[in-house]
Amino acid sequence: MTRMLTVLAAALTFMQPASAGLFSDDDLATARELRERALERDGGFEIVADLTTRIGPRMAGTEADAKAVAWAEELLNDIGFDRVWLEPVTFDTWHRDYERVTVRAPGVDEQELVSLALGFTPATPEGGIEAEVAMFADLAALEAAEPDEVEGRIVFIANRMERSRDGSTYGPAVQARSRGPQVAADMGAEAIVIRSIGTSNNRFAHTGMTRFDDETQAIPAVAISNPDADQLERMVALGEPVTVHVDVGAVYSEPYTSHNVIAEITGSESPEKIVALGAHLDSWDVGTGALDDGAGIAIITEAARLILDLDERPQRSIQLIYFAAEEIGLLGGRVWAEKHHENFGNYQLGAESDFGAGPVYEIGARVVDEAWPVIEAIQAELEPLGIDLGGREASGGPDFIPSLPHGLAVVDLRQDGTDYFDYHHTENDTLDKIDPENLAQNAAAYAVLAWLAAQSPIDFGSGPELLEQLDQ
Ligand SMILES: [Zn+2]
Structure with missing residues (x-):
């Protein structure tokens, strides 16, 4: 009998997925704490309410665009990020x-x-x-x-x-x-x-x-x-x-210079390695840009704020990127890819939230083979939020599309968009369409993702390594 149990135990160990034991117990406990805290508060909703109330619509190249950039800088400094800076984006x-x-x-x-x-x-x-x-x-x-x-x-x-x-x-x-x-x-x-x-x-x-x-x-x-x-x-x-x-x-007017607004939580062990969360700050001129993409700004900012509130810093750095001028051609995303792609070996992952405020139901990722078990392990911590494991194709969101040809590893946290196109790019894209509970679920998912990606024992392979694997 005892022998049989030993054999059984050995068989069970053998059957454990490759993702088991990747993260330390402490890191997993922190991920769970982040997840629970996110669900207990309305921090994300406060951010999108403030943006859409104070600024409202903020089309790229308007006065409201400049006000939104100033609003963002002030918010990110107030929250207490280690570094906040602007990178110019010029367009017609x-x-x-x-x-x-x-x-x-x-x-x-x-x-x-x-x-x-x-x-x-x-x-x-x-x-x-x-x-x-x-x-x-x-x-x-x-x-x-x-x-x-x-x-x-x-x-x-x-x-x-x-x-x-x-x-x-x-x-x-x-x-x-x-x-x-x-x-x-x-x-x-x-x-x-x-x-x-x-x-x-x-x-x-x-x-x-x-x-x-x-x-x-x-x-x-x-x-x-x-x-x-x-x-x-x-x-x-x-x-x-x-x-x-x-x-x-x-x-048609003269060229205008807006800015990508970037904020960083500097990593404690490998600060040069970066997990990048994105959203776009501009909107169309109609509605107040609540779903597109005030929600995304709120989700990634609340996720990072939860991580900043921890007693410890993540091992790798986490950056927020508020992209400029997405609506008129992914212009902030293009400038960002151009400026940073030579350093993509240090960028772990990109993930943009730009699909409204519906709940996340699936995670998909474009990473090197060796890193897929990490995605599986992250999904296990997202499971209580109702998030399933998707496939190995992902875009990372619109503003990371210009980075894909340079090999950026990306994650999609896919949201339920059944109602999204009822409001998208219309006068009806306003704050009342956002359910604070769904927004908090999104913030929880991004907090878990960012934290575990920053603690991962395995790099995600951005740059030439990923491109080579995809080529094969
Ligand atoms: Zn958008």
Whole structure:
């Protein structure tokens, strides 16, 4: 009997996952303490409430952008980070003045459609543009059209974004916004109207970036709300020519210099090695940027504040990066990658929170093979928060995408985004959409992640090492 038990015990030891015993008992106890403390307080919610109340919308290149940077510097210094500094990010700017879209058809009274101009769209000539509508089911249908169906018309792309927990339905749908205006311009359209890339059935239009290869050939581009897009579709279905009038006021301005704001908890043993948590400080000009991305700012800051409150310092350094000008092209992220990629051997992990305030349900990571057991061990401490182990593909969030070609190891703490695109980039992105309990769950997850990543006995392999493994 005793012998059998010994054999059984040996077999059980053998079956233990590679992640067992990676972290010391003390480090695991601290991770659990961080997790529990995060859930007991509303520290994150206070931060996003303060940002959205004092500053409100803070589009890159506006006065509010500068105020947000000053707000951030003051907050991070008040919290007591070891170092706080700014890194400049310079870019061209654009701002919205107004937009108005109306529609007419035989037997139909003239009506206004709720709209928002897309970012970096040109103004219409004085008095606006009026033309017959050419409607297409999606971008592919527009691309397949004959030029004479489009020339001199106002294009309407009707595709609807479907709802999804992981947000994967956004990428395909957003093509209509990012590429549709250029395609329509190339085919001789006068202007373009798209159905909002969002899932709300309220009358809020969804803005966002569009880009033209050549700004001199840019055409005015606006999004209309989902119910207004339905209305326009029904009018077209009546079978008579439908005329749309688009009037947009918008201004391109001089280059502006904003800043990535960075704060550090300096590591006690390997301060040169860094765990980087990101979020973006800018927002669109509509709403108050509560979900996008005040929530992310709050989550990572609260997580780091919990770690600063400990009696001990982490072994490696932890940095917060509040990225500038994400909404208008990941500009802060691009500058950061350019400035720091030669030092990526010292960057352990990047993880950005930029998907609203829904609860985290899964962790995924892009790390070297040797470090995957560390991710498994971190997930074991996230399990009580309802966070499952995902796969070995991750982007780290939008602002770390420019760092991926340089081999940055990244983690995704994937949030439930079922409702995110009801509010994203609309006037309806406001503080009341944030559930403080969900925000605290996020802060708990980031605190556990940052702490254990900073204490990990194994490096995550950022830089050439990871690139080599991914190549194989
Ligand atoms: Zn965002």
